[in-house]
Amino acid sequence: MIELNEVSKVYPGGVTALNSVNLHIPAGEIHGIVGRSGAGKSTLIRCLTGLEDVTEGQISIDGVDLTAARGAELIAARRSIGMVFQHVNLLDSRTAAKNIAHPLEIARVPKAERRRRVAELLELVGLSDRADNYPSQLSGGQKQRVGIARALAAEPGVLLCDEPTSALDSTTTRQILELIGQLRDRLGITVIIITHEMSVVREICDAVSLLDEGSIARSGPLLDVISDR
Ligand code: ADP
Ligand code: ADP
Numbered sequence: 031m032i033e034l035n036e037v038s039k040v041y042p043g044g045v046t047a048l049n050s051v052n053l054h055i056p057a058g059e060i061h062g063i064v065g066r067s068g069a070g071k072s073t074l075i076r077c078l079t080g081l082e083d084v085t086e087g088q089i090s091i092d093g094v095d096l097t098a099a100r101g102a103e104l105i106a107a108r109r110s111i112g113m114v115f116q117h118v119n120l121l122d123s124r125t126a127a128k129n130i131a132h133p134l135e136i137a138r139v140p141k142a143e144r145r146r147r148v149a150e151l152l153e154l155v156g157l158s159d160r161a162d163n164y165p166s167q168l169s170g171g172q173k174q175r176v177g178i179a180r181a182l183a184a185e186p187g188v189l190l191c192d193e194p195t196s197a198l199d200s201t202t203t204r205q206i207l208e209l210i211g212q213l214r215d216r217l218g219i220t221v222i223i224i225t226h227e228m229s230v231v232r233e234i235c236d237a238v239s240l241l242d243e244g245s246i247a248r249s250g251p252l253l254d255v256i257s258d259r
Contacts (some may be wrong), residue, residue, distance in 0.1 A: 037087035049244040062231035065241030112181030127161040151179040163246035171202035225238040
């Protein structure tokens, strides 16, 4: 479960990027956050991942207050969020399997366990037959599948997706959204999708929040929020 309680972010220089944001995202929900350019979406992501300190308020993930956590607790809290990006940024010199293994290597997971985990993750995203392909040999959708597997390597409880399908065509977009839905069902993870595409929200989200000039303009179950749009 993710809770934001009166979260504000004021940048040095005085821009208020987030203004008293309250959000409650139950475990296992797929929650869309939509907003125009400049609405505060990137700031919200950086606050959620601990890259940016909030100016006021609290963010908690599964009961751990991110804004107060220090040391090992903060590291564990950060690891509980897996990030998926629009531009997947795979390492071109590494195969799909080795890209997925990368975070496990950094976390010093022993080699035998790494192999087992990578094979499991490849299966989970439907890429078992592509383990030894380099990014240049993969389609856009396949690269995003590798990105999703890499994000899941540390077994996070939350998958935070930043414009995950904005670089993909409509057919591939549908396939990636379907995969995200299956992962939620299989793993019970909570998913946040930041997007400017209402079609993505309609297709997959249980609930949605509209961010406007740093404030949550509306938030709730999908049909309550978008029924009149
Ligand atoms: P979005 O991702 O929705 O486009 P951002 O979170 O990037 O929105 O930006 C929200 C507001 O905060 C904008 O007015 C932007 O100019 C400002 N902003 C973003 N990052 C910084 C920063 N590092 N320093 C100062 N202002 C910033
Ligand atoms: P190293 O470079 O550490 O000797 P490898 O080149 O075999 O080992 O693989 C690097 C990483 O990628 C390891 O963590 C390994 O577990 C993983 N890996 C490579 N290929 C596969 C594959 N086909 N299936 C599962 N994991 C793989």
